[in-house]
Each structure stands twice: as C-alpha cells, then as structure tokens.
Amino acid sequence: MSRSRTLLYTLPxxxxxxxxxxxxxxxxxxxxxxxxxxxxxxxxxxxxxxSAPRLRLVALGDSSITAPGVLDIDDTWIRRIARSxxxxxxxxxxxxxxxxxxxxxxxxxxxxxxxxxxxxxxLIAVGANDAIRATPLDRFADELRHILRTLAAEAxxxxxxxxxxxxxxxxxxxxxxxxxxxxxxxxxETITRVVAEVPNVFRPPLWGRVSEQFRSGDLTLFSGxxxxxxxxxxxxxxxxxxxxxxxALRKIESVSEQASERxxx
Numbered sequence: 317m318s319r320s321r322t323l324l325y326t327l328p329x330x331x332x333x334x335x336x337x338x339x340x341x342x343x344x345x346x347x348x349x350x351x352x353x354x355x356x357x358x359x360x361x362x363x364x365x366x367s368a369p370r371l372r373l374v375a376l377g378d379s380s381i382t383a384p385g386v387l388d389i390d391d392t393w394i395r396r397i398a399r400s401x402x403x404x405x406x407x408x409x410x411x412x413x414x415x416x417x418x419x420x421x422x423x424x425x426x427x428x429x430x431x432x433x434x435x436x437x438x439l440i441a442v443g444a445n446d447a448i449r450a451t452p453l454d455r456f457a458d459e460l461r462h463i464l465r466t467l468a469a470e471a472x473x474x475x476x477x478x479x480x481x482x483x484x485x486x487x488x489x490x491x492x493x494x495x496x497x498x499x500x501x502x503x504x505e506t507i508t509r510v511v512a513e514v515p516n517v518f519r520p521p522l523w524g525r526v527s528e529q530f531r532s533g534d535l536t537l538f539s540g541x542x543x544x545x546x547x548x549x550x551x552x553x554x555x556x557x558x559x560x561x562x563x564a565l566r567k568i569e570s571v572s573e574q575a576s577e578r579x580x581x
Contacts, residue, residue: 356382364402371405374435381413385539391547396554419459
C-alpha cells in the first residue's frame with residue numbers, strides 16, 4: 317500500500333475509543349484558558365480602480381478566512397491576494413465565512429449566500445475542522461463534492477485552499493501533533509481527489525513549501541493563541557496560493573474572451 321493510502325486509513329484503523337480520546341484532547345488543547353482568544357473578522361472590502369474590469373471574489377469557509385488573531389485585517393491572505401490583483405481589476409471581495417465551520421456547516425449556513433452573490437471567483441477554505449472533529453472521510457468527500465459542484469455551476473472558477481500540516485500548531489503536544497498531521501493529511505488527500513472530479517476547481521499544494529515553512533518552528537507565523545496563523549503566517553498562505561489564483565484568473569479571462577467572441581459573431 318502506498319504511503320498516501322496508508323495515511324488515509326490510519327485513523328479508521330484506530331479503536332473508536334482511542335480516536336475519541338485523541339479528538340477530545342485536540343479540542344481541549346485548542347481552547348486552553350491560559351491563552352488569549354480572538355474574535356473572527358470579516359475581510360470583505362473593495363480594492364482597485366472603479367474603471368477597471370470588475371471581479372467579484374466571494375470567500376466562504378472557516379477561520380482561515382475570518383483570521384482570528386491577525387492584528388491588521390489587510391494582512392490576511394485573502395486581502396493580500398485581492399490587493400495583488402487590484403492593478404488589473406476592481407475587486408469586490410465578499411466573505412460569508414464563519415470560524416469553526418465544517419463542510420456540513422458551509423452547506424447549511426454559507427453556500428446559498430455565496431451563490432446569491434454571483435461570484436466570478438469563489439475562494440473556499442474548509443476541512444481543518446472536519447480533520448480535528450472526526451468527520452468520516454467519505455462523508456467529508458460527499459459534502460465537499462456538493463459544495464464544489466454548486467460553486468462551479470455559478471462561478472467561472474473556484475479555488476479551494478486545502479488543509480496543510482496541522483501538526484505544526486504550537487499548542488499541540490507531540491502525541492497530538494502526530495495525530496493531527498495524519499488526520500489533516502488524510503483530509504487534504506480527500507480534497508485532492510474530489511477536486512479532480514469537478515471542472516474549473518483549482519487548489520494549491522499546501523504540503524510543499526507552505527507546510528515546510530510552518531514546520532520551521534517560527535512562532536511568529538502563529539497568533540497569540542498559538543493555534544491560528546498570524547499576519548506573517550497569512551503572508552505564507554498568500555504566497556502559496558497566489559500562483560493557483562493566477563491560474564484561476566486565466567481561466568476566468570478565457571471564459572470572458574470566449575463569451576465576447578460569441579457576442580460579436
């Protein structure tokens with residue numbers, strides 16, 4: 317069996333009681349009373365020149381979007397991305413994300429609102445909470461498939477962030493870090509598999525340079541709660557996602573050009 321398939325099936329092979337204990341410890345660690353707690357934020361905003369072509373960018377998902385602990389909202393990865401393309405577009409960034417959301421929560425509370433905003437490009441970050449809250453992989457795949465197909469039917473392109481190595485989170489002791497690494501890798505590989513089924517969906521390789529930087533032990537990449545990424549960490553996210561966003565934008569531009577050609581025939 318390949319290493320990737322071994323990772324996928326490591327968790328289900330564990331006794332249910334052991335998995336329950338490990339997850340309870342992960343969640344308890346994530347809410348330590350001795351460390352600060354930060355509110356979720358709304359990164360929505362407009363960027364660029366009003367005379368430029370309009371690009372509506374709709375974000376949904378979890379705290380990777382709402383960025384608790386990032387002191388300056390402009391340092392969030394999604395605003396960094398929006399500003400980086402504001403020389404070409406007038407970017408309307410709208411977020412319906414809610415911190416702590418699993419894929420099921422995105423379907424129930426965010427998906428309709430995102431579609432109603434008529435995105436040109438949809439950006440989604442989901443899976444981290446499914447990883448630490450033991451959503452079965454098959455169920456997560458079904459829910460993610462529904463989300464991506466729904467978004468791809470409305471938007472010209474969809475970018476999904478994926479889930480990096482959650483074992484790098486400083487709050488987790490060594491035993492839990494290993495569990496979090498295996499679990500987040502299994503969820504991320506599920507995302508890769510589902511993305512391959514849905515046209516016009518793009519994703520970055522978070523288990524490359526992005527995870528390597530977070531494995532460096534640099535605590536400045538994490539906010540004061542030692543759980544969520546800091547502004548510096550969001551900078552790493554932005555650099556990792558920017559090439560994928562550019563690929564998605566080329567797809568959007570191609571769709572726009574084809575539509576223009578059809579109108580002029």
